[in-house]
Amino acid sequence: MSHIVNVAVQTPAHSAVGELLSYRSDEPLLPGTLVRVPLGKRELLGVVWDAPSAPDGLPEGVELRSIAAVLREIPPLSRNWRRLVGFAAHYYQRSVGEIAVTALPPQLRDMTPEQLARRLAPPKPAKPKSKKAALKQEPAIAEAAEPAKAQAAATPDLVALSAEQSLVFEQIEQNSGPFLLYGSTGSGKTEVYLRAAQAVLDANPEAQVLVMVPEINLTPQLEERFVGRFAPRYGKESVVSMHSGMTNPQRLKSWLAAHMGQARIVLGTRMAIFASLPQLTLIVVDEEHDASYKQQEGARYSARDLAIWRGRDTGAKVILGSATPSLESWHASDPEVGRYLRLNMPSRIGATGSGTASLPKVRLVDMTQQPKRAVFSPPLMDAITERVQRGEQSLVLLNRRGFAPVLFCADCNWKSDCPHCSAHQVFHKGDRTLRCHHCGFTQRVPFACPSCGNPDILPLGKGTEQLQEELERLLRNVQRPDGDPARVARIDADTTKAKGSLEEQLAQVHAGDVDVLVGTQMVAKGHDFRRITLVAAVQPDSALYSSDYRAPERLFCLLMQAAGRAGRDAQYVKAQGSHPEMWIQTHDPQNAVYTALRKHDYPAFARQQLQERLDAGMPPYAFQAIVRADARSQEAAQAFLSAATQVARDAALPHLDEVFIYPPIPMAVQRVANVERAQMLLEAGNRSALLRFLNAWQQYLHWLRGLPEHRPLVRWLVDVDPLSI
Incomplete structure (x- = not known):
């Protein structure tokens, strides 16, 4: 008997193909089963989405294609996982098939059942070359078979919790959450995560824990902590990582371990929110404020927000942790709102978990009173020396890589503009290139101005490469205590391209081989640098004048996180007779961002920003979405958005009266890789009204794109809860 099964398949973008595709199967397949199905001339991976049905009722003459193969070696994906995917697709305005398939390991998407069977087959034991070799092999086999109880005996001694940590841990144990763990930098949030994970794993032999971090470069550091704590107890295979820096075989191995229940703890970046964890009991989102949790390509989901939804759906506890929480999370944890339970850890702890480390003193340098064109003010250089x-x-800290943002000709005003984008090419002095950081176009630096022939083309602005060069010049006669000259290093996206280079450079910093580290935001958060006692932000003011209303929040978070790198080891600071400091060079020392930062007063900053948001009707007091159109001309992009607005009004879409649609405008960088980009903002006071409107609008957007007058359109997309406008 044949059956009809509905399968989630990744269909071409903007194809308007239905959410699920129907296929014929010779056997009833359980929902969540992985299958290979034909689509056009290709064969793709799909997920059986619901229970099979009888073939009765098909329109006359309709013949379904058959499922090509079933991946029987992998247990079906759980109902909870399918619910997560379905919610994400509905909320973020994407297809179920796109979310479901892209959430699976890339290598798995191309595997046949035969290839998968070979991949999952246990390795054949190597034949010993002699009896003597066989005897040598036996102890290793016996050791591998030791019971978990013997491994538990090797569990490392636990670090004693501070009074604040103990209180927070008790609250996590006694309440269901979600929790917002607001702890200053160096307050020991990671130890709380470890204790919470250990509590759920000890209580349930099948429980699984998901721990997310915003950046790939933070995963190895956290992995070391978790492996050191849990591998002796549960085995070295109990902790796995998931992030885009892993090879495809590594990602498949980690995914299978989590899906099969072998991995007890999964550490990963935002992609890990879709990991199949059948026994998920605890979710930790570290540095929850970080914008990296929001996907910026394809399905623009927020892993942090999905973590909250997944926890509520499965009954798993969720801990959001940060020294500078997002304003949305801070508002949700207000006792009057009551969506999250706020937990406070305001004090720093020392390197060994005992003793108290002080927060760095914040010093503001008014650059209007310093020598003109000075990259580093004399007081700051004295402090560094x-x-x-x-x-x-x-x-x-300078959040701009390269030597200078642009090359400039004073004679004719030529600038190193990218020929394919409405942006400048950045000057990289190390390899004498101009690079566009938007489309990747690279060319050699010209010997003279391409416009007028002037040989004196000059760099404008500063990048990390120039800061490193300037520091090496200023410190050339400064000696370390051992008599060696000062050493300046740089860590940014340019110096960490090679595999393993980031780990190698971080190891040099930890070993004390670097005296001054220049870097972008990738070194300003999460890292536990024990010997750093001074942090300096050289040019932070540009963020204050952004048109994006979130810019002050991002700047405050970045600077406060950066300040947290200084003086983390109380014993080291005391032994040195030193004091941690954060220096900020600014032309606007009276700005409210810096005023709150000087006192390390995030609550005051949050109150001020939330009041401004409330007065202006901005999130979290309103809900937003952006519709973006990319086309071959700016006129075509805006014409599509204008037509979309008109068709919504003509069709009298539901909740139209509750949604305000702004006129279309060019994006800040309106042309990238020769594609013009425009956007249109939607706002509503009610989240449900906005989502229902968007869902009803989808079919009209697909229809509009197919009209001849909109053929210049390259693509359109919807971004719900955008982080930048």
């Missing part, structure tokens, strides 16, 4: 001579380390 003093640290080098005492054997301490300094961190210099």
Whole structure:
């Protein structure tokens, strides 16, 4: 007997193909079963989405294609996982098939059942070359078979919790959450995560824990902590990682371990929110404020928000942790709102978990009172020099890589513009190239101005490469305590391209081989640098004048996180007779962002920002979505968006009266890779009204794109809860 099964398949973008495709199967397949199905001339991976039905009722003359193969070696994906995917697709305005399939490991998408069977087959034991070799092999086999109880005996001694940590842990144990763990940098949030994970794993032999971090470069550091704590107890295979920096075979191995229940703890970036974890009991989102949790390509989902939804759906506890929470999470944890339970850890702890480390003193340098064109003010250079001579380390932050943002000709005003984008090409002095950081176009630096022939083309602005060069010049006569010259290093996206280079450079910093570290935001958060006692932000003011209303929040978070790198080891600071400092060079020292930062007063900053948001009707007091159109011309992109607005009004879509649609405008960088981009903002006071409107609008957007007058359109997309406008 044949059956009809509905399968979630990744269909071409904007194809308007239905959410699920129907196929014929010779056997009833359980929902969640992985199958290979034909689509056009290709064969794709799909997920059986619901229970099979009888073939009765098909329209006359309709003949369904048959399922090509079933991946029987993998147990069906759980109902909870399918519910997560379905919710994400509905909320973020994407197809179920796109979310479901892209959530699976890339290598799995191309595997046949035969290839998968070979991949899952246990390795054949190597034949010993002699009896003597066989005897040598036996102890290793016996050791591998030791019971978990014997491994538990090797569990490392636990670090004693501080009074604040103990109180927070008790609250997590006694309440259901979700929790917002608001702890200052260095307050020991990671130890709370470890204790919470251990509690659920000890209570349930099948329980699984998901721990998410915003950046790939933070995963190895956290992995080391979790492996050290849990591998002796549950085995080295109990902790796996999931992030895009892994190879496809590594990602498949980790996914299978989580799906089969072998992995007890999964550490990963935002993609890990879709990991198949049948016994998920605890979710931790570290640095929950970080924008990296929001996907910026394809399905624009927020892993942090999906973690909250997944926890509520499965009954898993959710801990959001940050020293600078997002304003949305801070508002949700207000006792009057009551969506999250706020837990506070305001004090720093020392390197060994005992003793208290002080927060760095924030010093503002008014650059209007300093020598013109000075990259580093004299007081800051004196402070850095003093640290080098005492054997301490300094961190210099500038969130702009390269040598200079643009090359400039003073004679004819030529600038190093990208020929394919409405942006400048950045000057990289190390390899004498101009690079566009939007489309990747690269060319050699010209010997003279391409416009007028002037040989004196000059760099404008500063990048991390220039800061490193300037520091090496200013510190060339400064010596470390051992008599060696000061060493300046740089960590950014340009210096960490090679595999393993980031780990190698971080190891040099931890070993004390670097005196001054220059870097972008990738070194400003999460890292536990024990010898850094001074952090300096060189040019932070540009973020204050952004048109994006979230810019002050992002700047405050970045600077406060960066300040947290200084003075993390109380014993080291005391032994040095030192004091941690955060230096900020600014032309606007009276700005409210810096005023709150000087006091390390995030609550005051949050109150001020939330009041501004409330007065202006901005999130979290309103809900937003952006519709973006990419076309071959700006006129075509805006024409599509204008037509979309008109068709919504003509069709009198549901909740139209509750949604305000702004006129279309060009994006800040309106042309990238020769594609013009425009956007249109939608706002509503009610989340449900906005989503229902968007869902009803989808079919009209698909229809509009097919009209001849909109053929220049490249693509359109909807971004719900956008982080930048």
